[in-house]
């Protein structure tokens with residue numbers, strides 16, 4: 188019996204090689220993100236065989252019992268038969284409703300799908316400009332509060348997608364979307380648990396959705412949101428956050444702007460890690476941002492006593 192099969196198809200895998208790498212080498216479009224066991228974007232399911240325990244860390248007990256595991260950190264020692272992932276999410280058209288700037292290099296894009304698009308606040312979708320130009324963006328909108336889907340898009344000077352969106356798209360145009368995906372949503376958090384949201388740049392988008400969802404659902408524990416930004420202009424939504432913090436006793440907003448005079452130089456990870464020492468063992472953490480930031484936070488939180496099952500992450504990978 189082959190060590191790895193994808194449904195009926197045997198897949199060659201070298202000793203010590205990960206399932207993700209073997210699948211990709213075999214030309215199988217296996218979803219993935221960080222390749223470091225952080226984002227959970229590479230989840231596969233074993234129909235037969237037992238994935239190593241280390242490849243299931245951070246998954247819920249229900250997921251483990253069903254054979255789910257992280258393919259990017261799974262080097263199997265015994266045979267595994269994987270459930271082939273069904274065809275990717277269906278696509279549908281959406282109409283562009285508005286485009287405006289939240290900061291000099293951050294565009295807010297609002298679109299309205301032409302058919303039902305059920306999602307949870309904090310998930311992400313894929314925007315499809317063409318078969319070779321697709322990108323995932325987190326949703327800042329709330330399914331019960333907003334009649335549109337909202338994304339915050341970093342405008343990279345060399346970014347093909349962000350250039351396409353900002354230069355070729357106008358309100359009234361159509362764009363294809365697929366999804367939703369991701370597990371960065373409030374469900375599963377205890378209402379009295381401290382809720383700690385940490386993000387940088389446009390990582391604020393899913394946190395904004397999760398925050399509003401938590402408040403809507405009557406979250407009773409303290410909620411602290413740390414937003415890392417390069418400068419004051421990039422700390423977008425600061426006013427809305429401050430208004431919310433004044434109105435809600437259990438919500439605190441901590442903008443972290445890079446500045447040598449600020450505590451920890453305005454480093455969002457260092458600030459959050461220092462402030463959250465007392466809550467590490469029992470808080471629910473949501474981390475959103477680039478690979479390095481999320482990997483650092485996840486590692487430090489875990490080493491400090493946070494439980495992996497209480498850490499959810501949405502990792503942004505930069506593609507040009």
Ligand code: FES
Pocket residue numbers: 219220221222223224225226227228229230257258259260
């Ligand atoms: S790609 Fe495996 S956890 Fe991110």
